[in-house]
Amino acid sequence: MDVGTLISNPVVAIREWLAQLLSNLGLAPQAADVILMILGILVIASVSLILPLFLIWFERRVVARMQDRIGPNRVGPQGLLQTIADAVKLLIKEDITPIGADKLVYNLAPILSVIAVISMWAVIPYAATMVGTTLNVGALYLVSVGSLGTLAIMMGGWSSNNKYALLGAFRTVAQLVSYEAPLLLSLLVPVILARSMDLNTIVRAQNVWFIVAAPIAALIFFVTSVAEVGRTPFDLLEAESEIVAGFHIEYTGMKFGMFFVAEFLHAFTVGALTAVLFLGGWRGPGAEQAPILGVGYFMLKAFAGYFVVILMRSALPRIRIDHMLDLNWKFLVPLALAVIVFTVLGDKVIGEAGITSPWARSGLLFLVNLVLAGLVYAVLSGAARRQRAEEAAGQAHDGQGALAEAAAHGEAGPHAAPAH
Amino acid sequence: MTAAQVIFLITAVLTLGAGVYVVAARNLVHAALALIAAFFGVAVLFVLLQAGFLAAVQVVLYIGAIAILIIFAIMLTRRVMEDTGPQTNRQWWLAGIIALVLFGAIVFSLRLVPALQGVTAAAQPIPTDTIEKLGFAFVDPNQYLLPFELASVLLLVALIGSIVISADRK
Amino acid sequence: MVPLSWYLALAAALFCVGLYGVLARKNAVAILMSIELMLNAVNINLVAFWHYLTPQVPSGQMFTIIVLTVAAAEAAVGLALIISIYRRRSTVVAEEIDLMKW
Numbered sequence: 001m002d003v004g005t006l007i008s009n010p011v012v013a014i015r016e017w018l019a020q021l022l023s024n025l026g027l028a029p030q031a032a033d034v035i036l037m038i039l040g041i042l043v044i045a046s047v048s049l050i051l052p053l054f055l056i057w058f059e060r061r062v063v064a065r066m067q068d069r070i071g072p073n074r075v076g077p078q079g080l081l082q083t084i085a086d087a088v089k090l091l092i093k094e095d096i097t098p099i100g101a102d103k104l105v106y107n108l109a110p111i112l113s114v115i116a117v118i119s120m121w122a123v124i125p126y127a128a129t130m131v132g133t134t135l136n137v138g139a140l141y142l143v144s145v146g147s148l149g150t151l152a153i154m155m156g157g158w159s160s161n162n163k164y165a166l167l168g169a170f171r172t173v174a175q176l177v178s179y180e181a182p183l184l185l186s187l188l189v190p191v192i193l194a195r196s197m198d199l200n201t202i203v204r205a206q207n208v209w210f211i212v213a214a215p216i217a218a219l220i221f222f223v224t225s226v227a228e229v230g231r232t233p234f235d236l237l238e239a240e241s242e243i244v245a246g247f248h249i250e251y252t253g254m255k256f257g258m259f260f261v262a263e264f265l266h267a268f269t270v271g272a273l274t275a276v277l278f279l280g281g282w283r284g285p286g287a288e289q290a291p292i293l294g295v296g297y298f299m300l301k302a303f304a305g306y307f308v309v310i311l312m313r314s315a316l317p318r319i320r321i322d323h324m325l326d327l328n329w330k331f332l333v334p335l336a337l338a339v340i341v342f343t344v345l346g347d348k349v350i351g352e353a354g355i356t357s358p359w360a361r362s363g364l365l366f367l368v369n370l371v372l373a374g375l376v377y378a379v380l381s382g383a384a385r386r387q388r389a390e391e392a393a394g395q396a397h398d399g400q401g402a403l404a405e406a407a408a409h410g411e412a413g414p415h416a417a418p419a420h
Numbered sequence: 421m422t423a424a425q426v427i428f429l430i431t432a433v434l435t436l437g438a439g440v441y442v443v444a445a446r447n448l449v450h451a452a453l454a455l456i457a458a459f460f461g462v463a464v465l466f467v468l469l470q471a472g473f474l475a476a477v478q479v480v481l482y483i484g485a486i487a488i489l490i491i492f493a494i495m496l497t498r499r500v501m502e503d504t505g506p507q508t509n510r511q512w513w514l515a516g517i518i519a520l521v522l523f524g525a526i527v528f529s530l531r532l533v534p535a536l537q538g539v540t541a542a543a544q545p546i547p548t549d550t551i552e553k554l555g556f557a558f559v560d561p562n563q564y565l566l567p568f569e570l571a572s573v574l575l576l577v578a579l580i581g582s583i584v585i586s587a588d589r590k
Numbered sequence: 591m592v593p594l595s596w597y598l599a600l601a602a603a604l605f606c607v608g609l610y611g612v613l614a615r616k617n618a619v620a621i622l623m624s625i626e627l628m629l630n631a632v633n634i635n636l637v638a639f640w641h642y643l644t645p646q647v648p649s650g651q652m653f654t655i656i657v658l659t660v661a662a663a664e665a666a667v668g669l670a671l672i673i674s675i676y677r678r679r680s681t682v683v684a685e686e687i688d689l690m691k692w
């Protein structure tokens with residue numbers, strides 16, 4: 001076996017070597033294929049499951065730095081083994097099932113939440129030649145698998161037989177299902193630009209990163225993805241200061257650990273997906289020749305995205321539930337629709353004009369996005385100015401009007417929550 | 421028996437079992453979860469039929485939206501963890517007879533159509549660009565532009581209608 | 591390969607199970623779920639016919655997508671109706687919603 005290929009393109013080299021080994025053993029080609037597939041599944045799943053051990057340590061260190069602390073630094077070098085110690089602690093904890101809980105559903109929910117996140121990694125291209133499976137509906141597959149996570153949270157919240165958990169489940173529906181709409185819409189923009197739903201094709205189409213041609217879509221995708229994970233500022237599902245711990249309040253031991261792992265892996269997946277869809281995935285100098293370099297570039301970009309998620313978590317307060325719904329339905333969804341219309345029209349016009357250079361195309365699309373951003377800013381500031389003028393007029397008119405309005409606002413809060 | 425047949429049979433049994441559980445279960449949330457299993461089985465069948473796009477849409481739409489809405493409605497309309505009385509009405513036996521007769525009639529009439537006998541493989545090779553064809557057919561005025569637009573209008577009407585119906589009137 | 595008739599038989603069985611649910615269940619949400627089962631059975635048929643008889647023409651998939659759209663609209667409006675009725679009458683049992691009966 002060629003050592004150079006083994007280093008530069010390890011997965012393909014090992015796969016070929018294994019295939020040869022199996023066929024030498026006298027296995028039929030189909031049987032060898034099945035065995036290799038199962039091996040591939042095992043490898044991807046294990047990598048995705050081991051990753052959180054590092055992610056949790058990484059996040060705790062970063063958050064600690066933001067809060068002027070040191071963070072875990074006792075177990076192992078720089079506290080790297082802290083997560084393993086925590087996992088051992090979770091494993092030896094008592095496994096409690098609350099009285100009146102729906103046992104089957106209760107035990108199924110954490111498993112499903114892990115399955116949902118790991119399944120996403122099946123289509124994410126690590127490098128040009130390292131991808132679990134090539135699906136021509138990859139982008140759609142991501143969303144469909146992600147919706148299983150929503151289901152897991154609902155199942156957990158309902159089956160716990162706990163009011164707070166149920167409230168968490170209600171909030172899940174309000175938040176995760178509604179944020180799926182702008183997520184799907186913003187996902188369409190890179191699909192339109194790459195003319196394909198296959199993630200590897202999308203990466204290959206990014207001669208210029210799509211974040212240049214579609215900055216607004218990238219922003220919407222990132223924000224809605226963070227909301228899908230249920231991370232601060234969108235952690236209304238668990239909101240420990242309002243509904244204790246939300247949907248996983250009754251979970252102990254490793255079942256809680258599963259939800260925990262799924263959340264961290266999902267947060268990292270947000271960074272990875274942003275990298276694949278908008279930051280050029282594994283692309284970089286020399287990545288075509290040596291796919292191992294591509295893995296490095298991809299991980300670098302994914303961690304950059306994950307780092308921003310962590311920063312958001314430690315810097316932003318929780319959003320109020322009516323603001324959360326307003327942001328989605330009154331801002332993100334219309335904006336995502338407008339982005340699609342602008343991108344499609346702009347791309348068509350650029351194509352008709354005969355501009356084929358990728359940089360020119362991306363630059364022009366960036367201008368289109370700028371125009372859209374300007375329009376949005378004009379609309380928003382106009383609306384805000386009108387609102388301020390109305391409020392000022394109301395206050396000038398008489399003090400009572402303002403009082404009544406304040407009372408109405410106070411009442412609007414609880415009503416906006418779907419749980420009521 | 422080929423691998424495809426084995427996979428089909430397993431999926432079919434699971435789908436049908438889940439379907440029976442949906443109509444027979446006393447606990448509505450369990451019924452809804454079985455419904456999700458049935459949806460998933462149908463998605464697997466779509467994959468077996470090489471309609472990957474539809475399989476993905478099936479999961480997004482049915483499991484991601486409709487099933488979750490149904491569970492939500494169940495949670496809203498009954499007290500938590502409570503199951504009261506039999507879940508079927510007085511004519512359940514009549515309904516069973518009707519369903520059985522209909523099934524018998526369909527299977528019987530299937531055997532009467534000679535064109536369906538012995539079809540075990542696709543008549544032509546499945547094109548690899550099905551999704552592209554689908555997309556073009558949707559916006560081609562000579563093909564399915566009108567149904568497509570009607571479906572969009574239907575969705576919009578349903579959206580507005582459901583908001584109007586379920587909104588709190590003061 | 592799997593014969594076409596297997597798919598058709600499965601779809602027929604699923605449809606009849608759904609039909610039984612629509613006719614026999616009391617709870618309106620359960621009736622809605624059974625309707626979804628019936629729609630799914632129809633979809634299996636459409637896609638099976640597309641695969642086996644006319645794979646070059648996308649009509650089968652097209653109709654499936656239309657059915658999916660209708661199913662989504664039906665679920666949204668149906669559940670909105672059920673929740674609205676539950677608010678007014680505190681019941682979702684189809685037999686007890688009988689104000690319009692003579």
